[in-house]
Amino acid sequence: MNRASPTYVEETGFGFWFLRSHVWQHHVLRVAIEDLRRLIDTPLPEAPVLLDAGCGQGRSFRLLADAFRPARLIGLDADPHSLECSREEARRQGLEVDLIASDCARLELPDASVDLLFCHQTFHHLVEQEKALAEFWRVLKPGGLLLFAESTKFYIDTWVIRWLFRHPMEVQKSAEEYLDMLRGQGFRFEARNLSYPYLWWSRSRDFGLLERWGLRRPKPVGQRDETLVNVVARKPLEPLER
Numbered sequence: 001m002n003r004a005s006p007t008y009v010e011e012t013g014f015g016f017w018f019l020r021s022h023v024w025q026h027h028v029l030r031v032a033i034e035d036l037r038r039l040i041d042t043p044l045p046e047a048p049v050l051l052d053a054g055c056g057q058g059r060s061f062r063l064l065a066d067a068f069r070p071a072r073l074i075g076l077d078a079d080p081h082s083l084e085c086s087r088e089e090a091r092r093q094g095l096e097v098d099l100i101a102s103d104c105a106r107l108e109l110p111d112a113s114v115d116l117l118f119c120h121q122t123f124h125h126l127v128e129q130e131k132a133l134a135e136f137w138r139v140l141k142p143g144g145l146l147l148f149a150e151s152t153k154f155y156i157d158t159w160v161i162r163w164l165f166r167h168p169m170e171v172q173k174s175a176e177e178y179l180d181m182l183r184g185q186g187f188r189f190e191a192r193n194l195s196y197p198y199l200w201w202s203r204s205r206d207f208g209l210l211e212r213w214g215l216r217r218p219k220p221v222g223q224r225d226e227t228l229v230n231v232v233a234r235k236p237l238e239p240l241e242r
Contacts, residue, residue, distance in 0.1 A: 010079060011125075020085060025059040031197070032120055032149040032230060033063045039193050039232040040145065047071030048115035053104050053136065054122030058086030062093045068116060078103040104132035112141045120149045123178070124156050129171055133185050137235060146187060146233040150178055154225040175229035187233035197228045 018024055048070050052060055055075035065073060075086050075097050083099050090097040102108045104119075105128040117136050126132050136146055153172035173181070175196060182189070 020057045020059060025063075029060050029120065030063055033060070033067050033118075035195055035197065035230050036118075036147045036149060036232055037067050039195060039230065041190075041192055041232075042145075042234070044068065045115045049113065050074065050116040050118065051076060051109070051114045051139065053107075053117055053119045053132075054125070055086055055099075056082050058089030058097070060118070060120065061086070061090055061095050061097055064118060065093075065095055070116070072098065074098045074100060074109070074114075076100045076102055076104070076107065105135060106131075107135040107139050109139045111138055112144075114139045115141055115144050116147060117144065118147045120147075121151060123148075123150050124172060127171060129181070130185075133181060137185050137187070140235045142235055142238045144235045146182070146231075146235070148178075148182065148233060149228070149230045151228055152178070152226055155227040175226040178229055179231065182231065182233050186236065188236055189231055189233045193232045195230045196226045197230060198224070198226070 048068060049072045050064060050068055050070035051074045052064060053076050055061070055077050056079075058075060061073065061075065064070070073095065075083075075090070076099075077083050077086065078101065080101060083101055086097070086099055090099075100108055104122065104126055117140055119136070123129055123132070140146065152175050154174065156172045179189075179194075
């Protein structure tokens with residue numbers, strides 16, 4: 001049954017199954033976390049507080065723990081069933097994870113309490129994207145990093161994704177529109193903090209087969225509709241950089 005709250009759209013049955021699969025963890029989550037780690041050009045805080053906003057079923061927990069060595073790992077999701085799966089995943093991995101049942105547009109966390117905020121493939125499920133981003137800004141410490149990885153409307157608005165998954169289509173954005181939204185909130189980033197992965201699974205028209213078979217030359221960045229955008233965005237130090 002399609003149940004929607006005012007702030008997010010729930011996943012389909014297939015989507016829920018896929019988000020706990022090895023394919024999701026290894027080919028999507030792992031790749032994104034490794035890329036985001038590479039895009040960080042400043043020293044990481046020691047023993048950071050890390051928030052996984054939209055943690056789903058917790059398949060990112062081990063990857064985040066290994067990549068960032070947080071002193072505190074927080075998983076947040078609005079779906080009770082997903083949080084139960086996250087609790088089981090944390091137990092299976094032997095990790096201590098604080099789980100919070102909350103929507104991204106209303107984070108039940110204090111101001112300036114988070115060093116790193118991981119938001120992976122979450123925004124395209126959110127109806128109130130601007131409110132969620134304002135909440136990310138609020139809970140991040142000055143100098144804190146938003147690790148943002150998102151699919152664009154050029155991937156979400158395809159027949160494969162519309163058939164298998166469920167999203168609020170009216171809020172989908174291009175890569176540049178997402179980056180403009182981050183800049184508008186006040187986040188800072190440079191070209192070296194950005195990447196535009198053009199992974200085969202994000203190209204639903206032909207899954208990159210024509211290029212792999214040598215029948216078409218790949219288009220470079222700037223000459224294609226980007227399907228994914230990864231960015232490490234920093235909340236500036238106050239008041240020196242404002």
